[in-house]
Amino acid sequence: MHGDIDDDELIEQRWREGLHALGEPGDTTGVAVRVTARVRDRRRRHVLTATIAVFIAAAAGIAGAVVASRSGSGRARVQAGAPPSASSTTASPLDAEAQPALAAWSRFPVDASPRPLILLQDTELLGTRGFPDNLSKDAYDGGSFVPPAQFPASPPAAGGYPVVSAQDALVMLKAEASPGPPPATSLTITDVRLDTTTFPTDRGARTVPAWLFSFRGVPDAAAVAAVAPPARFVAPGLAELALRRRSTPNLLGVGSLGGTSVSADGRDLTVTFVGGPPGTGPCSKQYGGHATESRTAVAIAIEPTGTPRPEPSVACSMVGYRRQVVIHLDTPLGERVLIDAIGGDPLDVAP
Amino acid sequence: MDAGAFEDFYADGYARLVAAIGLVTGSREEAQDAVDEALARAWGLARGNRAPDELGAWVRVVALNVARGGLRRRQVDACARSRIAATADAPSAAGPASAAVDVARALARLTRRQREVVVLRYFCDLPVDDIAGELDVTPGSVKTLLHRARATLSDVLADREEVNRAR
Numbered sequence: 425m426h427g428d429i430d431d432d433e434l435i436e437q438r439w440r441e442g443l444h445a446l447g448e449p450g451d452t453t454g455v456a457v458r459v460t461a462r463v464r465d466r467r468r469r470h471v472l473t474a475t476i477a478v479f480i481a482a483a484a485g486i487a488g489a490v491v492a493s494r495s496g497s498g499r500a501r502v503q504a505g506a507p508p509s510a511s512s513t514t515a516s517p518l519d520a521e522a523q524p525a526l527a528a529w530s531r532f533p534v535d536a537s538p539r540p541l542i543l544l545q546d547t548e549l550l551g552t553r554g555f556p557d558n559l560s561k562d563a564y565d566g567g568s569f570v571p572p573a574q575f576p577a578s579p580p581a582a583g584g585y586p587v588v589s590a591q592d593a594l595v596m597l598k599a600e601a602s603p604g605p606p607p608a609t610s611l612t613i614t615d616v617r618l619d620t621t622t623f624p625t626d627r628g629a630r631t632v633p634a635w636l637f638s639f640r641g642v643p644d645a646a647a648v649a650a651v652a653p654p655a656r657f658v659a660p661g662l663a664e665l666a667l668r669r670r671s672t673p674n675l676l677g678v679g680s681l682g683g684t685s686v687s688a689d690g691r692d693l694t695v696t697f698v699g700g701p702p703g704t705g706p707c708s709k710q711y712g713g714h715a716t717e718s719r720t721a722v723a724i725a726i727e728p729t730g731t732p733r734p735e736p737s738v739a740c741s742m743v744g745y746r747r748q749v750v751i752h753l754d755t756p757l758g759e760r761v762l763i764d765a766i767g768g769d770p771l772d773v774a775p
Numbered sequence: 776m777d778a779g780a781f782e783d784f785y786a787d788g789y790a791r792l793v794a795a796i797g798l799v800t801g802s803r804e805e806a807q808d809a810v811d812e813a814l815a816r817a818w819g820l821a822r823g824n825r826a827p828d829e830l831g832a833w834v835r836v837v838a839l840n841v842a843r844g845g846l847r848r849r850q851v852d853a854c855a856r857s858r859i860a861a862t863a864d865a866p867s868a869a870g871p872a873s874a875a876v877d878v879a880r881a882l883a884r885l886t887r888r889q890r891e892v893v894v895l896r897y898f899c900d901l902p903v904d905d906i907a908g909e910l911d912v913t914p915g916s917v918k919t920l921l922h923r924a925r926a927t928l929s930d931v932l933a934d935r936e937e938v939n940r941a942r
Contacts, residue, residue, distance in 0.1 A: 435925040438932070439897040442878020447794035447898055562824055 518765060522716035522723035524668065525768035528659045529721035534759050540657035542626040542761060542770045543649055547600050550621065550636070551644030559609045560641060567601025568610040569594065569639070576616055578650075582633040583620060586652040590616050593635035593648040611639040621647040626761060626770040665768040675766060676711070676726040682746070684724075685774045690756025693773075697726055698744040707740035713749035716765060722757060725765035780830045781818065788831045791899075792838060798882065798894045800842050801859040813837035835899070836909045839891055859883040877935065881928040889927075892920040 533540060555561035563569070575590040588596075594613075621634035634647040649656075682696040693715070700709030712729040715722055726749060762771045789810065796806035813834045817827055827833035860883035882890055888910075895906045896917075903921075907914040 431929070432925060435928050435932075436897065438874060438928055439878060439881075439893060439924070442874040442876075442881075442928075443798055443894060443898040445875035446879060446882075447791075447798050558824055558826070565824065 516714050518714045518725050518727075519716045522725070522765040525665055525723050525763055525765055526716065526718040526721050528661050528665060528768045529761050529763060530718065532657055532659070532720040532761055533654070534720045534761075536654070538655075539627075539759050540653070540655060541630060541632065541651055542657055543632075543651070544624040544626060544770060544772060546623060546649040547597050547646065548621065548623070549644055549646050553643040556641045559607070560611055560639070563607040563609050563611045564639070564642070564646070565601065566607035567598035568607040569598065569637075570610045570612040572613045572616060576618070578618065582618060582650070583631075585633055585650075585655045587618070587633055587650045588635075588652045590618075590635050593650060594637070596648050597637065597646060611642065614638045614640050615645075618650065619647075621649070623649050624772065626772055628772075628774065659768060659770070662768050665766070668766050681726070681764075681771060683772050683774060684762060686757050690758060691753045693722075693724065693751040693753065693757065693762070694748055695724060695726060695751060696746065696748050699726075699747040700728075700740070701743065701745050702747065711747060711749055713751040714765070715751045715753055717754060717760075719760075721761045721763050722753065723763050723765035723768075724751060724771070778821075780826070781814070781821075784814075784830050784834065788834075792831075792835055795835075795894050795898050796838050796842050798898060799839065799887070799890045801856070801882075805842060806838075809838040809842035810834065812841045832905075832909065835895075839910075843887065856883050877928065877931050881924070881931045884927050884931070885924055889920050889924045892917055893924045896921055 549564070555564065571594060575594075578587050578589045581587055594616075615636075615638035617636050619634055619636050620631050621636075622629050622631045623634075633650040635650050636645040636647050638645045676697055676699065682698060684693050684695045686693055693713075695713055697711075699711055701707055702709075709728050710730045711726050713724060713726050715724045717723075757773070762773050763769060764771060793803065793806045793810050796809050797803045800806050800809070816837055817830060817834055820826055859879055882893070885893065891910060892906055895901045895909065896903070901909070903914050903917045907917045910917070
């Protein structure tokens, strides 16, 4: 008879052998299982790639049956040279859709001189050196900061603009926090100073006064645009309007719009965007532009036209093409704000 | 986010973890679902820049929790036991080397928690302290559970010898 310890060791050995025999069954089965795992593995990666590709397609607003190519490449290639199609401001159901967005901009002081700045972005991490670890990145993204004991006093104006206080700038930086559970740590603010930074506006980039925040352990500082009203105009309620986009999935999202140029007489808008391929093949897409005008803003929408793709008879590549449409306005754009018809976001206009 | 950690896991740890969870649940499909679910959650966290530090261990713990099935735990466990018992009785599993049969019979008699501990210890080769950490119990409980599991396999072996002698 074995002693207790020997018995235990023997039984443990039995458990090991038995579990391995059950879990990794012998020669041929084992190989089959491993091969299956490898095949699943490949498929999985493909699925991941495809997911990313679909995301890009969604950003590009490509609707319809889209299947990732066998190569698994989901990069959006931008192809130039497609002739722009023209459309005009005829009556459309989009006019009614655009009313909430136009309403958000109804108080824009279109006659004011100088024209108030419309910042397309008002906070930015300067530089590309990143964060020392995930925790501090998490803290930055989550807007979790330990404020300094004392904020510097703000001058009434800088660079010809009225200036917001450093405290208010920190509130703006926190407001940029992405949703999610609160970060595990906070970034300690080590320095706050007033400087200048270049930010995009709806009429091109402008260098404006900005509060720079430095954080312990983070190589780059964060800039917050310091321009105060009335030198800056912020449309109210755009966050709520952004939710409306889900109800208009066939319209191109604002993210796929690549910039708009306006003709010398102010009546022709050439809108550049990323869409499906031009031409007449089964994968081709045609687009039309539509504008709804108010006294203070012009709301534009790009929608696919023509017959939808026959499904599921074609599988199209996921390449994004540089496309253009020209939209004719009833009155010149002037100082009015160009906005997305659904979400109300201000859009960049180049002369 | 480090996508490489996921690729490494698929290459090295995936099949083995599915096998381990399969031993606990008695079903490879269920195990695969549990591991996939755990990976999907890890991927979600990683996209939010909250990737688990030790992907393999994290996925193992979450997959075990998923496989445990929350509210349906009792039914799930009864189901798992009958499946494991079926493995033991299946003619294909019975061979000259009957370690698999003995162990399958013993597994079918264990509680869910005992099976988890046994699989983590003797199939995943985790130290007792790590198992305690992953299952959130004391190392003492892990030792007790292992002791009972050994006793169960001992009983199964004794039963078989009795049957053999009676023939």
